[in-house]
Amino acid sequence: MVEELLRGLKQLPGLDGPLSARVIDDGDAVAAWEGPRLAAVLFPTGETLGDVRRIAEAHKDGLVLIVNPQWVTEGNVVSDLGFLPWARKANEELIASFQETYVLKQLRISSDDVRLLRSYPAPWQVNLARPDNPSVNECVAQLAERPPYKELEGILRGVSWSMSSKPIGERLAYEAQFVRKSLHPLPRQQQLDKGE
The missing domain is CATH 3.30.160 (Double Stranded RNA Binding Domain)
Structure with a gap:
């Protein structure tokens, strides 16, 4: 999907040219494509924000896409964006520099x-x-x-x-019903379990 998107973008004036692909992190399937004025990073994590920053800085005058970022920016006790306050702030600013499209x-x-x-x-x-x-x-x-x-x-x-x-009582009853339904196997799985 990402490669198809990049092929389409390369048809636009100023974004044409070859793209090189590389894997940034095998374990999390983080990959990057880079060309003269076009770049994309797929599945970036908090640990790969340094790579995202280098790619963004190298393509300031072009277009950089972040596709399916895997970091969480709210609700975590330990932040995906860094433990030290200045590192977290710098990563928050980097993320905020991209527009969610x-x-x-x-x-x-x-x-x-x-x-x-x-x-x-x-x-x-x-x-x-x-x-x-x-x-x-x-x-x-x-x-x-x-x-x-x-x-x-x-x-x-x-x-x-x-x-x-x-x-709250009605919500709890609804949630209990939801949990009960989620514990039942899917109809197809029931058939397989019975050997049908």
Whole structure:
């Protein structure tokens, strides 16, 4: 997929030319493609941010893509972006220098299945699966900026049919039902287990 995307981008004026590919980290499948004015890093981790920084600096006048970054920027006690405050700050600034152009992130918040979507230049969308029909997702909010977790919680509480708007007892019963269903094998697996 990434190679196909890069082939398409190379058709644009100023981004043409050969690309060299290399593996940055075998264990985490981190790879990079670099050309004169075009570069991409696939699956970068917190440990490979130094490589991302070198690639970004080498292509200041071009286009650099980060595809499926694997770092987590919030919620961790030990940060993926570095332990020392100045290192973390430098890595946060590096990440902030990139514009998020396509994001699809699935979250589970207070028993609600949420999909956060951004497809540039459209605004951020908060899509919520209906508890009574999980295959149906509805857009419940559009925002100019990526919403932090606390803001998502508030948005969900404001949707009358969301689980987040329900009393705690109802949410716990729904979550228990969800867990029970997740413990059952899939229908095909049941057939295989029975030798059918």
